[in-house]
Amino acid sequence: MVALAHQIGQYRLYEPFATGGMATLHLARHSAPGGFGRTVVVKRLHPQYAHDPDFVAMLLDEARLVSRLHHPNVVAVTDVLHEAGELLLVLEYVHGLSLAELACGDVRPTSAVASAIACSMLEGLHAAHEATHESGAPLCIVHRDVSPHNVMVGVDGVARLLDFGVAKATLRAQATRHGELKGKLGYMAPEQLGRAEVDRRADVYAAGVTLWELLAGRRLFPATGEDDRVRLPAAALGSVGDAALDRVLRRALAASPAERFATAREMADAVGDACSQASASEVATWVRDAGGEVLRERSARLAEIERASIQSHSDDTTAPTRPADRPLPPPIPATAGSVSRVAERSPGAVALALVVATLTAGSFWLGVRARAPESASPPAAPASPVAQVAPPTALPSAAQPARTADEAPPAPAAASSASRALPPRPRPARAAASAPAPACSPPWVVDASGIRTFRPECL
Numbered sequence: 119m120v121a122l123a124h125q126i127g128q129y130r131l132y133e134p135f136a137t138g139g140m141a142t143l144h145l146a147r148h149s150a151p152g153g154f155g156r157t158v159v160v161k162r163l164h165p166q167y168a169h170d171p172d173f174v175a176m177l178l179d180e181a182r183l184v185s186r187l188h189h190p191n192v193v194a195v196t197d198v199l200h201e202a203g204e205l206l207l208v209l210e211y212v213h214g215l216s217l218a219e220l221a222c223g224d225v226r227p228t229s230a231v232a233s234a235i236a237c238s239m240l241e242g243l244h245a246a247h248e249a250t251h252e253s254g255a256p257l258c259i260v261h262r263d264v265s266p267h268n269v270m271v272g273v274d275g276v277a278r279l280l281d282f283g284v285a286k287a288t289l290r291a292q293a294t295r296h297g298e299l300k301g302k303l304g305y306m307a308p309e310q311l312g313r314a315e316v317d318r319r320a321d322v323y324a325a326g327v328t329l330w331e332l333l334a335g336r337r338l339f340p341a342t343g344e345d346d347r348v349r350l351p352a353a354a355l356g357s358v359g360d361a362a363l364d365r366v367l368r369r370a371l372a373a374s375p376a377e378r379f380a381t382a383r384e385m386a387d388a389v390g391d392a393c394s395q396a397s398a399s400e401v402a403t404w405v406r407d408a409g410g411e412v413l414r415e416r417s418a419r420l421a422e423i424e425r426a427s428i429q430s431h432s433d434d435t436t437a438p439t440r441p442a443d444r445p446l447p448p449p450i451p452a453t454a455g456s457v458s459r460v461a462e463r464s465p466g467a468v469a470l471a472l473v474v475a476t477l478t479a480g481s482f483w484l485g486v487r488a489r490a491p492e493s494a495s496p497p498a499a500p501a502s503p504v505a506q507v508a509p510p511t512a513l514p515s516a517a518q519p520a521r522t523a524d525e526a527p528p529a530p531a532a533a534s535s536a537s538r539a540l541p542p543r544p545r546p547a548r549a550a551a552s553a554p555a556p557a558c559s560p561p562w563v564v565d566a567s568g569i570r571t572f573r574p575e576c577l
Contacts, residue, residue, distance in 0.1 A: 126201055129208065131160055132423055135416070140167060141177070145211070145420065147427040155427055157420060158196065161207040174205055180282045181207055183259055186249045191242030193270060193280035209280065213420070214273050215409045217266035217332065223408035226335055229360055230396035231404050233389050236329040238277035239269050240386035243325060246282070247318040247382060260316055264324035265305045266331065271405050273413070275398030304339045308373050319375040322385055326370030326378075329389070333358035362392035 124131040129146045136143040146160045167173040184195040197208035217235070227235070243264065249257045261268075261282060268281040303311070307323035310316050330338050334356065355371060357364050366388045372378045379385040396404075406413065561576035 126204065126206065127199055129158070129160060129199070129206075130427065131162070134162075135419070140164065140173060141207075145423055146208075147423060148208075149427070157211045157424065159209040159211050161209060163205050168204055177205055177207055183246075183249070183257065183282050186251070186257060187246055189242055189245035190276065191238045191278050192245060193278045212270045212272045212278055213417070214271050214405055215413055215416075217269045217271060217277075217328065219412060220271060220405065220408045221266060221332070221335070223410055225404065225408040225410075227332060227404050227408070228396065229333065229363065229393050231401055232329065232332045233363075233393040234275075234395040234397075234401050235269070235271060235277045235332065236325065236389055237386045237395060239264075239279055239328070240325055240382040240389070242277075242279035243318075243321050243382040244386070246279070247321070258317075260318055261321050261324075262310065262316065263302065263305075264321050264328060265302050266328055267302070269328065271401065273402055273405055275400070275402035275405070277401075304337065307375070309375060317375070318381065319378045322370055322378050322382055323372075323375075325382065325385065326367050329363075330355070330358060330367050330371070333360070333363065360393065363389070366392050 124144075128149050130149065131144045131146045134142040134144050141161045141163050144160045144162055146158050147155050148158050149155045161177075163173060163177060178198070181195050181198045184192065188194070193212060194210045195207060196210055199206040199208065243261065246259045246261060249259055251257055259282070261279070263281060264279070268279060269277055270280055271277045305324040305327045307316065307320040310320050327338050338355070355368065358367065366385070369388070370378055370385055379388065558573060558576035562570040562572045564570055
């Protein structure tokens with residue numbers, strides 16, 4: 119199990135996997151609410167530099183500069199933390215190895231693979247050189263530390279440039295001290311070694327040294343002093359075994375900046391014209407072959423960190439309690455016979471059902487009174503007012519004609535759901551209709567004009 123190194127904010131830092139002159143690199147896990155997490159790289163300033171204003175300003179400058187770069191060939195800076203007296207830079211994690219680590223392997227890259235890596239590196243450089251401020255003003259970024267240590271090649275076959283910690287820009291908050299030499303001497307341009315003003319062409323020179331070493335498999339300036347290298351002409355450089363690439367490298371490594379490629383993209387185009395480039399899958403195959411045991415160890419370490427993060431999350435958090443979902447009521451069919459079923463579910467619907475029932479019963483009762491003869495005895499008084507407004511089993515519809523006063527009510531066996539919902543109530547007694555008198559057969563008379571007139575006693 120990987121030991122926990124430090125916890126700062128939402129980042130869980132593990133033991134370092136690389137150390138530089140200014141900071142230490144840690145694999146870390148970023149935890150967010152809801153169980154979301156991702157693996158990142160945290161650049162942690164050494165303790166002796168954490169309280170040095172110059173080094174702190176340098177690291178902040180790196181964050182400000184790279185935050186303006188959005189390019190697939192540049193490692194992104196995602197966060198900056200300044201807590202508990204520490205300053206940390208959070209970078210995206212690229213699963214792969216640096217060119218310096220890959221160069222230690224026994225598998226040499228082909229010219230096509232080396233050209234593809236160099237072109238990706240140069241495209242990232244060009245994006246940095248062309249970066250602008252929020253106002254649109256050019257930042258004039260110069261990396262000043264391009265080397266195999268700062269080119270990361272992922273297992274996806276994509277090369278990315280990183281570590282702008284010693285970059286210089288016209289708008290940076292902390293200017294580099296006058297005359298101070300920063301970076302790796304073996305990759306510095308002559309004007310940088312001479313403490314002169316540098317521009318993007320110094321990065322072109324460093325990219326040329328990196329490509330030369332990737333093709334040759336050895337250091338270009340292993341033991342050459344600064345003074346000798348300033349006077350060393352490009353024609354004295356050894357060949358990499360390809361005449362077209364030799365011409366490109368001699369121009370990139372020219373002692374005078376005016377004789378070099380004006381931009382990194384111009385050099386990338388020249389490399390592409392001189393040699394065919396390998397595909398991303400071919401570069402990825404070389405990374406896995408050249409990385410060998412180092413890449414496998416890093417993959418195992420990453421897997422342990424992710425498992426530890428999952429276990430830690432399950433131990434520190436509990437599943438939130440969630441109230442049981444209340445089932446929705448079943449849909450109510452839009453029919454006339456559903457009034458009583460609505461009354462079962464909603465108290466407010468009871469009032470609606472009673473109103474409908476009252477109107478229906480009242481209409482029925484008035485029809486009975488209108489058809490009853492005057493001589494009929496009055497109906498018996500209902501037991502209670504509720505009996506007058508008892509809801510019918512079903513409202514009459516167009517498909518079922520209404521019953522007349524002389525028809526018998528339906529049998530009790532055909533009770534509907536409404537009769538089960540509400541107890542039966544006694545209906546008012548209906549007056550028995552007397553047989554019409556013989557004089558009322560027929561109940562009208564016909565005058566001379568043929569008009570029928572009903573007899574009053576027969577109404």
